[in-house]
Amino acid sequence: MVHVALKSISKVYPNGVRAVHPTSFDIDEGEFIVLVGPSGCGKSTLLRMIAGLEEITEGELSIAGRVVNDIDPAQRDIAMVFQNYALYPHMTVYNNMAYGLRNRGMAKAAIDDAVTTAATMLNLTEFLSRRPSQLSGGQRQRVAMGRAIVRNPALFLFDEPLSNLDAKLRGQMRIEIKALQRRLGVTSVYVTHDQVEAMTMADRIIVLNGGRIEQIGTPAEVYHQPASTFVASFMGAPPMNLLPAHYNGNGRVHLSETVHIEAPVTADYSGQIKLGVRPENVGIVDPAHPDALRFDLEFVEELGAGRLLHGKLGDSGLIVHIPHTDPIPGGDVYVGLPKSALVMFNHETGMRL
Amino acid sequence: MTAAADPVLVATSRVRRKLSWQTIADHAILIAGSLLMILPVFAAFMTIGASDVDISRHGMQFTDGSHLAENFSKALFIQGGFTGAITGSTMLLNSFILGIGFAIGKIVFGMMAAYAIVYFRLRFATFAFWVIFTTLLLPLEVRILPTYEVVHGMGLINTYTGLIVPLVASATATFFFRQFFLSIPEELVEAARIDGAGPVKFFIDILVPLSRTMIAAIFIIMFVYGWNQYLWPTLITTDEAMFTLVRGIKQIYQSIDGGSDIPEFGRALALAFIAILPPVLVVVIFQSWFVKGLVESDK
Numbered sequence A: 001m002v003h004v005a006l007k008s009i010s011k012v013y014p015n016g017v018r019a020v021h022p023t024s025f026d027i028d029e030g031e032f033i034v035l036v037g038p039s040g041c042g043k044s045t046l047l048r049m050i051a052g053l054e055e056i057t058e059g060e061l062s063i064a065g066r067v068v069n070d071i072d073p074a075q076r077d078i079a080m081v082f083q084n085y086a087l088y089p090h091m092t093v094y095n096n097m098a099y100g101l102r103n104r105g106m107a108k109a110a111i112d113d114a115v116t117t118a119a120t121m122l123n124l125t126e127f128l129s130r131r132p133s134q135l136s137g138g139q140r141q142r143v144a145m146g147r148a149i150v151r152n153p154a155l156f157l158f159d160e161p162l163s164n165l166d167a168k169l170r171g172q173m174r175i176e177i178k179a180l181q182r183r184l185g186v187t188s189v190y191v192t193h194d195q196v197e198a199m200t201m202a203d204r205i206i207v208l209n210g211g212r213i214e215q216i217g218t219p220a221e222v223y224h225q226p227a228s229t230f231v232a233s234f235m236g237a238p239p240m241n242l243l244p245a246h247y248n249g250n251g252r253v254h255l256s257e258t259v260h261i262e263a264p265v266t267a268d269y270s271g272q273i274k275l276g277v278r279p280e281n282v283g284i285v286d287p288a289h290p291d292a293l294r295f296d297l298e299f300v301e302e303l304g305a306g307r308l309l310h311g312k313l314g315d316s317g318l319i320v321h322i323p324h325t326d327p328i329p330g331g332d333v334y335v336g337l338p339k340s341a342l343v344m345f346n347h348e349t350g351m352r353l
Numbered sequence B: 001m002t003a004a005a006d007p008v009l010v011a012t013s014r015v016r017r018k019l020s021w022q023t024i025a026d027h028a029i030l031i032a033g034s035l036l037m038i039l040p041v042f043a044a045f046m047t048i049g050a051s052d053v054d055i056s057r058h059g060m061q062f063t064d065g066s067h068l069a070e071n072f073s074k075a076l077f078i079q080g081g082f083t084g085a086i087t088g089s090t091m092l093l094n095s096f097i098l099g100i101g102f103a104i105g106k107i108v109f110g111m112m113a114a115y116a117i118v119y120f121r122l123r124f125a126t127f128a129f130w131v132i133f134t135t136l137l138l139p140l141e142v143r144i145l146p147t148y149e150v151v152h153g154m155g156l157i158n159t160y161t162g163l164i165v166p167l168v169a170s171a172t173a174t175f176f177f178r179q180f181f182l183s184i185p186e187e188l189v190e191a192a193r194i195d196g197a198g199p200v201k202f203f204i205d206i207l208v209p210l211s212r213t214m215i216a217a218i219f220i221i222m223f224v225y226g227w228n229q230y231l232w233p234t235l236i237t238t239d240e241a242m243f244t245l246v247r248g249i250k251q252i253y254q255s256i257d258g259g260s261d262i263p264e265f266g267r268a269l270a271l272a273f274i275a276i277l278p279p280v281l282v283v284v285i286f287q288s289w290f291v292k293g294l295v296e297s298d299k
Ligand SMILES: Nc1ncnc2c1ncn2[C@@H]1O[C@H](COP(=O)(O)OP(=O)(O)OP(=O)(O)O)[C@@H](O)[C@H]1O
Pocket: A013, A014, A015, A017, A018, A019, A037, A038, A039, A040, A041, A042, A043, A044, A045, A046, A193
């Protein structure tokens, strides 16, 4: 069931900056959508338009079947978690959570109930009488979550809520937020520039670039079937290998004059392409293998769980990811590019073929 | 063990001695400064204890304390002035009304003006701010005649309104509050919007409590400034019942000067001493609040 619908939403700031080009997508009830993209691509702008903090220049936004373009943020039945938490410094944790409910004229007992329930859920009970300044970063983050939960909104909005935490805590909070969202079943839109967060939390990822949607898809789709070279190189660490090649519609991809392999798809196109392959899908193979390609190993990066082999395939750089159980190959190294793991991109437009 | 055998010890003791010399020098300067400030007050206080005859004959007195209570009570409760209609305590009250009224007026108007300028999309907000700002170049002393004319025309001579309002009209507080509001993170405003706080609620529930420190600081400055006003009260109050302390001390002294008696030096000094106390108390009390706010504050 469609819960949030964006129809050709665009944003032009008063100074003439077009931050978001006309954008349309639907969000299903209970879905966790992650907006991801590089800095300045318009993620926050899009989220803030949904929240009502930023005016929608053109297009129509509806939440739970109601067009909300001209409705105040407080009346949109949303809750938002900010990057810097935005807790009221002079209020206790309890009051931070209760403030919005009081403004709605909720009864005292009901407020108490809601706050206590949320505090229990978030392990904040013992901090209810503290001020935000007396809490750690992770606890503040949880209070911000609590403030969103007590409202029992139709839609959660998150703007890079974890980017102020250290790496370990970020990993932990990521899981907590995701588990909480599952439990409450509240539709969520989550903005991040961290592709790990995007991959791990999303039901569907929306990749933005320069105010436009590059791709909408499940994490697996976005990862394995990127719609463009931009998505291919943005998602994944290290990113997808993109090898310059030639395709002339005869079913073969030419990596050089002499080296060619079977094309993964047949496309109605001929000319320059980029051949994409994820580092972990490149295999070390026997020189005798029919599709073995000579790989000039330059250096090895140790990751613990695996290793990254950096080197060259012909003239272009290639990164190969091998499990730590495999030996580091010595002497002449040959790699194989499995057909099922290859994607081809139009060299000019960057779009997948 | 000789000192030469232990260079570390020598080094540390030298450092320590150097430090202590510096400390002594620091303290000497601070003590000298404090004495410079306190001694006149101390001299005045000691002299209050003497009789007017002794004072007019021998100047400052330090040993006689017999008239202390008498002079203080005369200063506060005995009527004086040309018309004999004013006591020290009335003047004290007037001074308080001026000081507190002025400080509160400044804070209330300054905050509200700054709120409008910072948080509302007004077309000429920046222009309005600079217009308000230029009033800093026109303190009351510069525009005193036209202001007197206006206040006189409105029939506000010898009223508290006439005393306070013209002083309130200047940009200092607006300026400080504007700077402070600009430093409050945008996200906080947005969180409040989502929490359903309208403009009035946001002002009262969020902005005012967040500004506590700022309010305390401005209250200190403005109260002392208002308390010490001399020129404007002198001009605007002709009725002795409206006199403030700072303006009135001279009056009491003068009125006696005109008579045949010995000037009531003790009484005037007692009054001067009383006039010092409230600003000192305000600074002491609000300072601790102010510092506490600074230490605790987090935005
Ligand atoms: N108030 C504003 N006025 C004018 N331009 C703005 C305004 N806010 C943002 N922009 C511009 O709009 C574009 C998108 O900004 P936005 O804040 O949405 O980026 P973002 O994707 O959230 O980036 P980040 O990851 O750095 O937060 C940027 O080019 C930015 O400069």
